[in-house]
Each structure stands twice: as C-alpha cells, then as structure tokens.
Amino acid sequence: MSRGARTRARLKRPFGVTVSEDFAAISRRLVDLRIEHRDLDTAIARMASTAGCDELQLRRLKKRKLLLKDTIAKLESQLIPDLDA
Numbered sequence: 001m002s003r004g005a006r007t008r009a010r011l012k013r014p015f016g017v018t019v020s021e022d023f024a025a026i027s028r029r030l031v032d033l034r035i036e037h038r039d040l041d042t043a044i045a046r047m048a049s050t051a052g053c054d055e056l057q058l059r060r061l062k063k064r065k066l067l068l069k070d071t072i073a074k075l076e077s078q079l080i081p082d083l084d085a
Contacts, residue, residue, distance in 0.1 A: 026075050033072050040065040 044061050047053045 023079065026078055030072060030075050030079075033068050033075070037065060037068045037072065040068065 040061055044058065044065065047058050047061065
C-alpha cells in the first residue's frame with residue numbers, strides 16, 4: 001500500500017477507532033452476513049422444491065444471495081493485512 005493510500009485509509013476511520021476495533025467490527029459483520037447467506041440458501045432450496053413457486057421471488061432471493069456472497073468476499077479481503085513488498 002502506498003503512503004497516500006495508508007493516509008486515506010487512516011482518514012476514513014472515525015476518530016479514536018483502532019485497527020483492532022475495525023477488525024472486530026468487520027468480523028461481526030461477516031458473521032451476520034454468513035448467517036443471512038445460509039438462511040437464504042435454505043429458503044431458496046425449499047422454495048425451488050415447491051411446485052408452482054413464485055419464480056420472481058426466487059430470482060430476487062438468488063440475487064440477494066449473490067450480493068451477500070460478493071459483500072462477504074470484499075469484507076474478507078479487508079481482513080487480510082497489506083504487506084509492503
């Protein structure tokens with residue numbers, strides 16, 4: 001990470017928030033998102049196995065699940081420390 005990027009990253013944190021607090025907040029958010037993703041997976045499977053299910057609702061649930069997956073991946077990447085080469 002360049003020096004300017006580090007400065008911008010520090011500026012984004014609210015005053016008094018430490019890196020460990022950021023890490024804990026991201027970790028808590030990840031747990032919540034993973035639970036929601038798992039619940040959506042169950043709901044999608046249940047709905048898909050039902051004859052005459054609402055296809056529009058099923059598509060919306062699948063889109064939400066994909067959005068959660070992308071968000072989880074982004075948050076997980078934030079937990080990986082930046083190593084200067």
